Amino acid sequence: MPECGADSNALESPQSERRRSKGTGMYAVVDPATGETVKEYPTITDDELRDAVARADRAHREWSKAATVADRASLVRRVGELYSERQKELAEIIVAEMGKPVGQARGEVDFCASIYEFYADNADALMADEPIELLKGQGSAVVRRSSLGVLLGIMPWNFPYYQVARFAAPNLINGNTVLLKHAPQCPQSAEAMAQMFVDAGFPDGAYVNIYATNEQIEWVIADPRVRGVSVTGSERAGAAVAEIAGRHLTKVVLELGGSDPFIVLGTDNLDKTVEDAVAARIDNAGQSCNGAKRFIVIDELYEPFLEKFTAALTAVKQGDPRERETECGPLSSQVAADRLEDQIRRAVEQGAAIVAGGKRNGNYFEPTVLTDVTPENDIYREELFGPAAQVYRVRSEEEAVALANDTPFGLGSYVMTNDLEQAERVADRIDAGMVYVNIVGADGAELPFGGTKRSGFGRELGRYGGDEFVNKKLIRIG
Numbered sequence: 001m002p003e004c005g006a007d008s009n010a011l012e013s014p015q016s017e018r019r020r021s022k023g024t025g026m027y028a029v030v031d032p033a034t035g036e037t038v039k040e041y042p043t044i045t046d047d048e049l050r051d052a053v054a055r056a057d058r059a060h061r062e063w064s065k066a067a068t069v070a071d072r073a074s075l076v077r078r079v080g081e082l083y084s085e086r087q088k089e090l091a092e093i094i095v096a097e098m099g100k101p102v103g104q105a106r107g108e109v110d111f112c113a114s115i116y117e118f119y120a121d122n123a124d125a126l127m128a129d130e131p132i133e134l135l136k137g138q139g140s141a142v143v144r145r146s147s148l149g150v151l152l153g154i155m156p157w158n159f160p161y162y163q164v165a166r167f168a169a170p171n172l173i174n175g176n177t178v179l180l181k182h183a184p185q186c187p188q189s190a191e192a193m194a195q196m197f198v199d200a201g202f203p204d205g206a207y208v209n210i211y212a213t214n215e216q217i218e219w220v221i222a223d224p225r226v227r228g229v230s231v232t233g234s235e236r237a238g239a240a241v242a243e244i245a246g247r248h249l250t251k252v253v254l255e256l257g258g259s260d261p262f263i264v265l266g267t268d269n270l271d272k273t274v275e276d277a278v279a280a281r282i283d284n285a286g287q288s289c290n291g292a293k294r295f296i297v298i299d300e301l302y303e304p305f306l307e308k309f310t311a312a313l314t315a316v317k318q319g320d321p322r323e324r325e326t327e328c329g330p331l332s333s334q335v336a337a338d339r340l341e342d343q344i345r346r347a348v349e350q351g352a353a354i355v356a357g358g359k360r361n362g363n364y365f366e367p368t369v370l371t372d373v374t375p376e377n378d379i380y381r382e383e384l385f386g387p388a389a390q391v392y393r394v395r396s397e398e399e400a401v402a403l404a405n406d407t408p409f410g411l412g413s414y415v416m417t418n419d420l421e422q423a424e425r426v427a428d429r430i431d432a433g434m435v436y437v438n439i440v441g442a443d444g445a446e447l448p449f450g451g452t453k454r455s456g457f458g459r460e461l462g463r464y465g466g467d468e469f470v471n472k473k474l475i476r477i478g
Contacts, residue, residue: 346379
């Protein structure tokens with residue numbers, strides 16, 4: 001299901017700059033389907049932001065230290081229930097904010113409910129003491145997990161609820177408190193989430209929404225009470241935050257861009273493989289960091305795959321994201337559409353061929369298939385954040401793996417094969433944080449999510465995500 005990608009959220013966000021140049025506030029709901037500015041929100045003042053940090057710090061020192069794991073799990077569970085109860089309302093908000101088709105928007109809300117439920121169900125196990133078998137000496141040793149303190153989350157626009165859920169749920173179970181800066185185009189969903197934490201019974205300061213500017217975020221990261229920062233967004237966003245955090249020795253988790261390969265080496269059902277390929281590319285109008293973007297196909301399957309894939313991708317129903325039958329809505333903003341248009345224009349100028357699509361209408365972009373992309377072409381090493389796919393022909397497994405790894409990114413990957421030994425072999429050789437074999441859309445609350453190389457570092461979801469921002473304290477008793 002997930003998220004991030006090209007300038008999806010950043011210090012020095014181009015979306016923010018573009019809105020300011022048009023006279024709207026930094027935080028504003030601008031419907032990408034119509035271009036209408038629906039609602040604007042004022043940015044937080046410096047005094048209000050200092051108070052927000054103080055409230056979060058106080059909640060950590062008082063509420064977090066007094067509440068049991070069971071207490072925190074009960075509150076987290078209630079947040080998940082509220083997602084389910086308010087599904088329709090929450091979905092409608094993000095349809096207006098970033099153009100997600102309503103069916104996909106409801107699916108995102110449901111996934112959030114399952115994430116909060118997972119952490120509530122598994123809170124005791126995730127926070128349990130971990131005994132260590134001593135090599136010598138008497139007594140015992142355990143690792144005990146405890147909270148760090150105030151955490152800052154900097155979240156993107158493409159999965160407005162899901163990104164927050166996978167950050168907030170485990171860290172509130174751990175006893176950390178949360179300051180949440182959402183993308184400037186998602187202020188209404190940010191407001192709705194903050195209200196759910198209040199309605200679930202969390203105390204003041206446990207979860208605080210902040211409509212902060214980039215300059216304000218710099219000094220929030222520098223505040224010694226802020227013990228960790230999690231960023232989902234572009235490489236630029238991650239690098240900017242990591243630089244500031246590094247100067248202050250603050251822990252960071254970065255979930256950045258991706259150009260995930262979809263490797264087709266063999267199949268007993270090409271139609272199903274094509275169906276999976278389209279699903280992996282077109283979800284969220286192609287604005288997903290772990291969506292398949294580069295389709296690498298063995299020579300003997302290349303021609304039939306390209307023909308069927310092009311037909312299926314261009315048959316995807318585009319239209320009003322408020323209509324249930326819509327599969328692909330507009331891109332999230334004019335900035336996003338401008339960037340994809342520029343990338344495809346440069347790609348063609350540099351020798352790529354458009355097999356189908358390539359045209360734009362407002363913020364809508366036709367599903368597009370590109371071939372003949374060489375290493376000399378800019379898009380060979382860029383992330384295409386929209387409904388555009390690159391298709392490559394390879395002659396061998398070795399060539400497929402080499403091409404898959406020849407990217408600055410290393411987030412996810414997909415391998416399609418009817419040879420189990422080949423699946424194991426290729427999965428082991430792919431330089432990425434995640435490999436999905438013969439399956440797409442298989443993200444789960446229990447499964448760790450994250451990458452390597454310029455896709456960032458650290459993990460979210462599952463036990464590994466829950467362990468990113470805890471003090472793993474050794475207690476050795478003689």
